[in-house]
Amino acid sequence: MKGTILDFNAANGQGVISGDDGKRYVFSEGDIKSSLGGRAGGKVDFQLDPSGDASEIYMEIGSGTDSKNKIVAALLAFFLGWLGIHKFYLGKNTAGVIMLAVSLLGLILIGIPTFIMGFIAFVEFIIYLTRSDEEFERVYVQGNKSWF
Structure with a gap:
């Protein structure tokens, strides 16, 4: 039932x-x-x-009011991760603001901080794709884990 x-x-x-x-x-x-x-x-x-x-x-996987799709989060991390967009999608606004601020300030500091944020986003892209749907839901949605 x-x-x-x-x-x-x-x-x-x-x-x-x-x-x-x-x-x-x-x-x-x-x-x-x-x-x-x-x-x-x-x-x-x-x-x-x-x-x-x-x-x-x-x-049921993906049920509930706060459910998030891991593929969407992974694609956002890959394409716009250096801006922290995937963090905003997952509801991790503080982490998103940190990534956005560091990336934008990094643009005026020879780009090194921006590169670091991009690398972090790429690592998270890989992690999101390698986790099962159930584990992604448990760790990043229910567990409210913001980093890695």
Whole structure:
């Protein structure tokens, strides 16, 4: 069955899923089989156990309100990374401003800082492409990792 996580309380490990059938199902953290974890708004695929609770819960890749596409992030890093555009796309505004400021100031300083920002962006381009969709989501979207 498919559904959407309405709420998940990490403190007690309990949550509620709204099934596509219109009913609500309780689940515990141990029922989540995906490493993406349980976040509100995330689309899930789940089974019902004999007691009527949700079990065998798998998050759908790219679900939720804050989901980002790793290919888009990688292409932005490759073509416009020296300006930090991929950081803004991923919601890492502070890192984006740092890359943008260093790159623009670097243009008047013989270009060395700009080259360094371009190199960092190229490394991130490679990292984004080599990670699985699930790992990219967990590390750069949910984990809020800004650098490498």
